[in-house]
Amino acid sequence: MAGRIGGAALAATLVTVLAGQASAEMFPIYRSDDYCLDTVGRPPKVMLDSPEMVACFNRESTAYVELNDIWAKVPDDIQGACYAEGRTKVETGAGSYARHLACTQREIADRSRPGTGMPVTDCDRLASRNGSDPLSLAPGFAMADIDHAKAISACEQALAERPKEGRFAYMLGRSLDAAGQYEKARQSYLQAVDLGEKRAFLNLGILSEEGRGVEADFAAAVAWYKKGADAGESGCQNNLAGLYLRGDGVEQSVEQALALYRQAFEHGDGEAAYNLGGMYEQANGVAADPATAVDYYRKAAAAGSANAQYELAQRHAKGDGVEKSAALAVVWYTKAAQQGLGSAQMDLGYAYDEGLGLSPEPAEAAKWYAKAADKGYNAARHNLALFYAEGKGVPKDPAKAVSLYRQAAEDGYSPSQTNLAVQLADGTGAPKDEVEALKWFKLAAEQDEPVAQFNLGVFYEDGRGIRASKKDAIAWYRKAAAQGHEKARLALDRLTGKKTRKKA
Template identity: 30%
Template sequence: MMKRCNCGQAAGIGWKWLVLEAVICCAAPTVLPAAVSPSAAGRQDGVIVDPAVSSPGARLQQTSELFKKDASPERVEQLLKANELFNRGVCYFVGRDGERDLPAAIAAFKAAADLGSVFARYNLGVIYSEGLDVPVDYAAARHYYELAADSNFADAQYNLGVMCGQGLGGEPDFTAAAGYYQAAAEQGHLRACHNLGVLYYYGRGVPQSYEKAREYYQIAAENGDPRAQYKLGQLFRYGKGGPADDTAAFHWYMQSARQNEVCAQVALGQMCCSDVFGKPDYEQARQWYELAAKQGCGEGWYGLGVIYLNGLGVEVDMPQARRCFEQAALLDEPVAQYNLGVMNLTGDGGDVDRKRGVDLLKLAAESGCAAAQYALGCYYYNLTEGEPDYEQAFRYYRQAAEQGHANAQYHLGLLFFDGHGVGQDTGKALELFEAAAGQSLTQAQFTLGVIYAKGMCVAPDRDRALGYFNAALGPDRGREAFEHCLQSPREAAR
């Protein structure tokens, strides 16, 4: 975690307790993409208008599937009629013989679907799920997709999987979704492989398995799916489903980022800022963050803000950092809202604006940013205009402490110890001090040393006291502080 620790001070106010965060949270895998994927090749608005282009090999497969069930002359004639009606529907849909006529197209597709046209059934599923000249009707869409899926049409199986997973036309059913994705994936449907990987990643409808998630992401990634490439990179980066491998992670991030997958661009920025390959490459990091920022990615803007804030490969530029955080905050990036809030309180990179600073911290805190919650606790604890607001301080310290924020645990302990904003509870205070000390917070270790040396609300325990002093200051200075504490008058632990 990179941090810029020595923040500037607003006139008359000490903000040394505020730390500008330089952390970028890793984006979690998305659960499911959209159900219909329009393609320039053989499709229009997601509707198949040229099966030979949109689904190469599928037309022959569907005909073969139908003939396996019934190859009688009557059936052959019926399928030829269905194909004629399907083509007529396509003409109406694209307007080849004049203006587009969607009602006529739907009527023709329905007639073809009744005679067994798999592509007509699929198209009707698209029309009803997308509301193309008809009200959106997910039940009807499911009906037609199911008819097409029964003929083993992978696109229909995939879209049914999405509808089941999202609860479109019924209750969410991840087990059914997994079944449809599996059927489509077995035919090489890359989006189905991707989504099956997502279900295994989260354990939705299937047993949770990072190994299976990695397997299905790999299939899609090797065939060029940028989302799967990014998520496969994540699994390699964090050692899920197999050993961690930064080289493999970088490779898959790069493949994905080159296809403009914004999460991969951010991930590359993070890796370039780290020392995983020896020396950080801040110039490359900045370039990847810039590409992500140009796509409207809050994390990209945030990463740029961190670079200018800390002078990573560039001169420290507080105004530019503030501008980058401003853009990220507008995109609801909580840690950027926190940093921008701090900068408004301190005046770093621009004017002091306490009201806006507090408002930004509250936005970040509401999104669960522990640093912002801690900062607000400190703000209300250290108010210089009027009396401190211990109740508000308690509220925000507790929120951050519950997330394991060591400084918040320590300061919440102080409130319990003194009975400020809450009834005095020295037992709870000790519990919080020890939690913070367990995270190597020097203040908490030193305070516990004083408490046990002097027997403040506990029986004196010199061995334990010396241990805490040594942890805080090292053996030599720790013993010196311990001996000084024993000789000094009894005083509050701070």
């Protein structure tokens, strides 16, 4: 079967029941204060002032200090609640901070933003905008993650009780938008605008730009974004900048885009800071400046941009312009994942799966894979299917594994096509069906999937699901062997009577 797929490199090594084990990409793991002593060596084997030990301590200290700077900003009562978690007591140092910070996200999600003086309603809890929106009274959700049935009911009730409160009309609009009831959503947003809720300008612009329920209309989007931008709505300034950058509905102008991104950033918009980082990284309208790009990414992440948080996570995982630290990567993956970013959910699942920056936790890995799978990430579907097939982190359920493989396979994902074929060929989780298995092996093999090519050779050699054909078996074994598949090479030698050379 195809092996578990990592988020950072989806073209991971594939395995079958006949083909050995895949190797996972590993990153440095700052797991405890004894990390360097355990990995570099304890005296007298290696002295504490040796170059290797000093370098390791420096890396460990950097990770610890950066995490400590973040942790220091967490309220004392939340720190206490997270320190009290039993599992955080087994680690010290940077690894424990990564866990404490992940716990912090859960704790904060249950609390409203302080200092507003307004009562937090069920409408706020169910339909607030996510990210660091200063006008939201609750942490909120990405629109795709709103439980729209509950949110619509709660916001209709809140608006009925307080019909002059623009935020309820706005959040009712978000709930209806999430449910695909776009015309009703538009009417709620218009009502919110009439009640002075400037955030609704952004949503009206998005409805027009993306053509939700109507034909896409960039001119209408520009009009709404300009109204919001003039009212100081940073999201409108950010989106209007994007239209200027692409020349959609307006004359293309990189200069105007930069000016709008900077205005939005001055209003605290994290996405605008993220986009400014991209401009400096890509030398788009400004001189290339990687250090400035990273600085903007940091500011954007701190302001709540899920995209920037994911960017920082990826950079910390690789050591790209920042300290290489799996623990810090986990912190930022967690922040972005909890805002509903599917790519971050996928990579956070992989971190829990492989123990990158924290101890492996299959149940947590399965939870995040499931969230990413719901957003259409085929690698997450594939990995979650492996969990159900193995009973890892979830109850063993071969039928559920087949269902997940099939979803990804029908989307053209070759590792899942291969595994689905194996399940069907063996009759595991579904009735045995060699004809259908042959179909999926062919589809994966045609995408140069070596495991599928080898198994397709087996099917042709044995006449499984098709008339036996030595010629076709040799052809598929040859393709798999050319990609380094050892069993295919041996099968090719057996059928041809020749010795094929191993690849270097």
